Amino acid sequence: DSGVTQTPKHLITATGQRVTLRCSPRSGDLSVYWYQQSLDQGLQFLIQYYNGEERAKGNILERFSAQQFPDLHSELNLSSLELGDSALYFCASSDRAGNTGELFFGEGSRLTVL
């Protein structure tokens, strides 16, 4: 158990819909990262938050948005969903702002868009 909690574990929805994925980081970790893993693909970095502020941005689509709340949990919002958005979305946390330490990944949220 990494200490990172993601909900829901599985989500099936239709094209055009909107979903919210939730992540609670490890106790004490201030950084939260979101990654997308499509079938047989690598881990695509989406966005990072540190202590409530956006820290770094990757290849995140404009239809996607995220935020980190005062209690440090984070939400990833995916809207106007397309078939290609079907993927495993991982949240990870770390105890530092910069990317020079271990990332602790959650179990992921598997999104299926039909």
Next chain:
Amino acid sequence: GENVEQHPSTLSVQEGDSAVIKCTYSDSASNYFPWYKQELGKRPQLIIDIRSNVGEKKDQRIAVTLNKTAKHFSLHITETQPEDSAVYFCAATFGNEKLTFGTGTRLTIIP
């Protein structure tokens, strides 16, 4: 740009033999290079990492080497065991802000 290339994409080795996975990165300023292992249906987990001021690091059967001049680093697994079967991802930091992952290597250990 921020790019990490990883080879091979698949690798099968006989149990007990060694496995080597190689990665190259594009940014000469990258200073942190972790390796993550993802077992089937599981989350990625860090197995070893190396920083730019070190050329080699070992942890039991696993070792990582870094060649900053050539901008490549490699994962070496010796005396492979069935539980080593997984997808392995290399990664590199860019500007200390983004951790970019390679595309992964599916390692299969043949009993």
